[in-house]
Amino acid sequence: MITVLQIGNNNWAEQVDALPQDMQWHFCRPNEIVSFLEALKQAERAKIMVASEERDEPKIRIRFNAILLTETIDESLLEPLDSTIEAYGLYHDKGLFIRDMSPTGIFRRKCLRELPIDGDISQKIKYLSQVLFDSQYGAKLKIPDIDVNPNFQGNIHFDGHVGMTASGYFGENFEQLFTFRYNLSTFPVALEIWQEYVKKSGTCDLQLRIFPIRAGSLYDLQAPIILTEADMQEPYVIPVENEKISFYTVSIYAKGEGEVTFGPLHWRYSRIGLGRFVLGGERHSDGKRQEVITYFNPGDMKPPLTVYFSGYRSAEGFEGYGIMKSLKTPFMLIGDPRLEGGGFYIGTPELEQTIVAAIQEALDYLGFSSSDLILSGLSMGTYGALYYAAHFNPYAVVVGKPFTNLGDTVKGMKLLRPDEFETSADVLLNATGGTSPANIDNLNKKFWEKFTTSDFSDTHFAIAYMEQDDYDRSATERLIHHLSQRNVHIYAKGYEGRHNDNSHSIKKWFMKQYVDLLGEGYERRGR
Known part of the structure; x- marks a missing residue:
């Protein structure tokens, strides 16, 4: 069910013959928001208590797929609705004049946007019914x-x-x-x-x-x-x-x-102008027409900005929304839909620059410096987090099952991992143009030539690794050897097994590092 709240003076639902199937339309006037929200909560509370036959007061969570403004409104009136929508869920009708936004007000926290469609009211309602679906694929x-x-x-x-x-x-x-x-x-x-x-x-x-x-x-x-x-x-x-x-x-x-x-x-499922994969999602392509995708959520607009690089996945779309949102910070998701399941976030200089620019644009939106940035990832995502850390010198880097020498991963295909993760050869060919021993060496060098450009003097590194990793066996050892010579703060923990043997423990450790870093560095306690 797609649920829309319209705030204005004239209810659009009363001006059409019928609403699209599976759409629920709510309406209130700008000066009635508080009373409308309370009435809606009371109605939901009554339905839940009747259905459950319990006497305990239920917790009510009101959610809308979108809030649509059809009249000019002071943004302070919308604050009671903050928890009812996600970022990119706030829109205004085309041509509507919107007053200046406050630096951290709901218009900026929820990324207020104009509805990108002309036409009559019935066409606009139909458009919303086609783009506000929940899933991505x-x-x-x-x-x-x-x-x-x-x-x-x-x-x-x-x-x-x-x-x-x-x-x-x-x-x-x-x-x-x-x-x-x-x-x-x-x-x-x-x-x-x-x-x-x-x-x-x-x-x-x-x-x-x-x-x-x-x-x-x-x-x-x-x-x-x-x-x-x-x-x-x-x-x-x-x-x-x-x-x-x-x-x-x-x-x-x-x-x-x-x-x-x-x-x-x-x-992919199309949002027809309201984002790629998800509302607010963006795609970036280079001269080879290869893509990376990014999603930025301003959260509460308080430091730090947390960035998650997706792991290897054959389905295209964003990964990690739930875990990053649970941290309650501004966050960014970065995905790599190339090849069979990802190209490890490296490619042409143009493509790599789009990733740098997307992160920097998010920092600028929030008014943060790179010292209020945490880069993170698991497996394939570790390469992206480590590689781009050299550009930003972030507050912290959190990685689980890291990659550094992708060329060595390719060499391991013959004897160490026969018939497994053959896509690493695709990554080699895509990044270097060949598969010779020289190409393998060049792919290894690509990481270290980038990583060694920074001394990481103010960066914390949290690294979890598999002790018998069969993809990049020496990644953690190389990282520790390099970073320890620069007096960098490092916390590393090993787990028994090969690369994919204990993902549950790695993910649990990953979240704990985030909780600790946010608590110690930013006094953000608990999730």
């Missing part, structure tokens, strides 16, 4: 699932999950170059798609064609959606279709001559 159509047109006479080369390169003459007119073996399903929400590709040479032109398939049929293709290269400069949103469409088949068409490397096609 994304995945990809992968490189190994590409079927090349057998009539193509040029050269084809596959590089694991990194890319497929096609070179040669594609035809005078647009001809199908390849199709993805698996189709996209339709969903009750809009889908957003993004195709990775890099033109390496030549004058070829590309099209991405999406063929809707009629429900109940495997071959009844409808007229295609044709995206030119100009159309593909931003993610394309496939709107919610009618019930007659059940799947989409996706193909790349090309003409002319040249060499092009194609990466996976990413797809």
